[in-house]
Amino acid sequence: MPSSATATRPGLADRLRDALPKLVLSPTVAIVAIFVYGFIAFTLYLSFTDSRILPTFGWVGWQNYENLFRIRAWDTAVNNLIVFGVLYIVVCCALGLLLAILLDQRIRAEGFIRTIYLYPMALSFIVTGVAWKWFLDPGIGLEAVVRGWGFESFTFGWIKDSDMAIYTIVIAAVWQTSGFVMAMFLAGLRGIDSEMMKAAQIDGASTFALYRRIVIPQLRPAFMSAFVVLAHMAIKSYDLVIALTGGGPGTATELPATFMYSYTFTRNQMGIGAASAVIMLMTIAAIIVPYLWSELREKK
Amino acid sequence: MTAISENTAAAAEPRRASAFNPARVVLYALLALFCIYYLLPLYVMVVNSLKPLSEITAGGMMALPGDWTIAPWQSAWSSAQVGVEATGLRPYFVNSILMVVPAVALSTILGALNGYVLTKWPFRGASILFGLLLFGCFIPFQMVLIPMARMLGLMGLAGSVPGLIFVHLVYGIGFSTLYFRNYYAAFPTELVRAAQIDGAGFFTIFWRILLPSSGPIAVVCIIWQFTNIWNDFLFGASFSDFDSQPMTVALNNLVQSSTGVKEYNVHFAGAIMAALPTLLVYIVAGRFFVRGLMAGSVKG
Structure with a gap:
């Protein structure tokens, strides 16, 4: 333990030396106290005020929240988040698991293939958005190309179709993150006891049964991590929507993050924007806090 | 750590000769x-x-x-219309560099010091503090946009590159502390105590004993921060002016600009320019990138 026992002689130099570690930590403590928790408190407070273009401090109680839930665009954003979030998580996990299992079969050049599967994770969502925006554009992208190959009746105009555009966000987001999920599952697979697998194989279990009964159940921690990471990314999704569809056509691909930004900064409804941010925070907290809690406790 | 190790193949398949299968x-x-x-x-x-x-x-x-x-590349770099001005993406690329380098350096140094204090000079409440710090990594940044805009104004940093550096430093500390804390936790505390008995001070121990063996985690941390800050869009879009925009924001403006003909080839060239720095880092040091990714999600 630190030298608190020896510090019976309270010279200034000694006191300073004892305080040094805390002194070094103090800028961070101050930063976190002000810029994370102070700011959370500030935005929380604003969500109960009549703020419009600038923060004002007239208390209006729950009115912003009541209004928020009456706004059609918020309703759309929440519904979109549910559709996007569920598909994004499920497809990423399924694809990630499949790729991890495929890669775990003593593949030659495994490292190289892994590098290819994972590189989109290094890109900005804006870059991903631009690439997919034009690739999915019916005028010049996939549709035009396939028609050019002679399939005149081929249509793929999801990105311009208000009912389907949200799925293009899923496509691009899955492309970007599924490799990451693959890496998480692969790490999980490598941690599985191979003795158990050998035993099951000797007992004549088929490969399918082996994975279903023995391997996948042991990947639960990896599933948990993947779920938490993906869910929190889904709720925070902003850049990709802006680059890919700009929230359109109309409001077809608005998500809570884009809603918050436009209500706060372009529609001058800061109180409502703050209320929507609070709801986003609560949703993320509901996922992250139990996760962090269990992770930190286990480490002790 | 959950680095993906080679050759621990899970499937207990006996190696077969290279028969056709x-x-x-x-x-x-x-x-x-x-x-x-x-x-x-x-x-x-x-x-x-x-x-x-x-x-x-x-x-x-x-x-x-x-x-x-290569005309599209030349145009994207130096003459394309980005927003109102026909400057190409070059000035914004420079902005991103000017923003990323100090933000990464500062957040890494602070993270290393924090990790050192949290693991080798523990005090009451250290783990609660760490938990609070960690939660700050995951909050939706929509929650801090409004107060941060005001704060930057008060500090005289609104719409400037130093303002963006500050914002990225503030919200980068959580992850850099996480990396160094988990890394230093595995570092033998006896060495630190022995040096203390020999009369080495707080900074001497850090400088002479911990820092020399911190290479790998420093690389992980620098790559993570670099990728995140370079790819950021939300803060760049919220807190920059026309002349301080980072690359991602400029690229989005280039692509979304509705005046004139859509120059897809220029957009693609610009997207590659925005992707190139992080992609290069990924190709050169992918191993460390993956480690950082995993340490941020799977238990460290």
Whole structure:
């Protein structure tokens, strides 16, 4: 333990030396106290005020929240988040698991293939958005190309179709993150006891049964991590929507993050924007806090 | 740590001689197919950035350039219309560099010091503090946009590159502390105590004993911060002016600009420029990138 026992002689130099570690930590403590928790408190407070273009401090109680839930665009954003979030998580996990299992079969050049599967994770969502925006554009992208190959009746105009555009966000987001999920599952697979697998194989279990009964159940921690990471990314999704569809056509691909930004900064409804941010925070907290809690406790 | 180790193959298959095996063929075919899926958008970006616009609009997005040209690159770099001005992306690329380098350096140094204090000079409440710090990594940043905009104004940093550096430093500390804390936790505390008995002070111990063995985690941390800050869009869009915009924001403006003909080839060239720095880092030091990714999600 630190030298608190020896510090019976309270010279200034000694006191300073004892305080040094805390002194070094103090800028961070101050930063976190002000810029994370102070700011959370500030935005929380604003969500109960009549703020419009600038923060004002007239208390209006729950009115912003009541209004928020009456706004059609918020309703759309929440519904979109549910559709996007569920598909994004499920497809990423399924694809990630499949790729991890495929890669775990003593593949030659495994490292190289892994590098290819994972590189989109290094890109900005804006870059991903631009690439997919034009690739999915019916005028010049996939549709035009396939028609050019002679399939005149081929249509793929999801990105311009208000009912389907949200799925293009899923496509691009899955492309970007599924490799990451693959890496998480692969790490999980490598941690599985191979003795158990050998035993099951000797007992004549088929490969399918082996994975279903023995391997996948042991990947639960990896599933948990993947779920938490993906869910929190889904709720925070902003850049990709802006680059890919700009929230359109109309409001077809608005998500809570884009809603918050436009209500706060372009529609001058800061109180409502703050209320929507609070709801986003609560949703993320509901996922992250139990996760962090269990992770930190286990480490002790 | 959950680095993906090679050759721990889970499937306890005995090694067979290289006899023809249809299952293996299907396996490799599947893996190759997924390689194509992940590489396709990159192919589209590269190929179309090197052809004249007319070839793209004529439905040739998937084809190799008939007429190879670097004009789109020149235009994207130095003459394309970004927002109101025809400056190309160069000034914004410079902005991003000016923003990333100090933000990464400062957040890494602070993270290292914090990790050192939290693990080697523990005090009451250290783990609660760490938990609070960690939660700050995951909050939706929508929650801090409004107060941060005001705060930057009060500090005289609104709409400037130093303002962006400050914001990224503030919200980067959580992850950098996480990395160093988990790394130093495994570092033998006895060495620190022994040095203390020999009369080494707080900074001497850090400088002489911990820092020399911190290479790997420093690389992980620098790569993570670099990738995150370079790819950030939300803060860049919220807190920059026309002359301090980072690359991601400028790229989005270039692509969304509604005036004149849409120069897809220029957009693709610009997207590659925005992707290149992080992509290079990934290719050169992918191993560390993956480690950082995993340490941020799976238990460290």
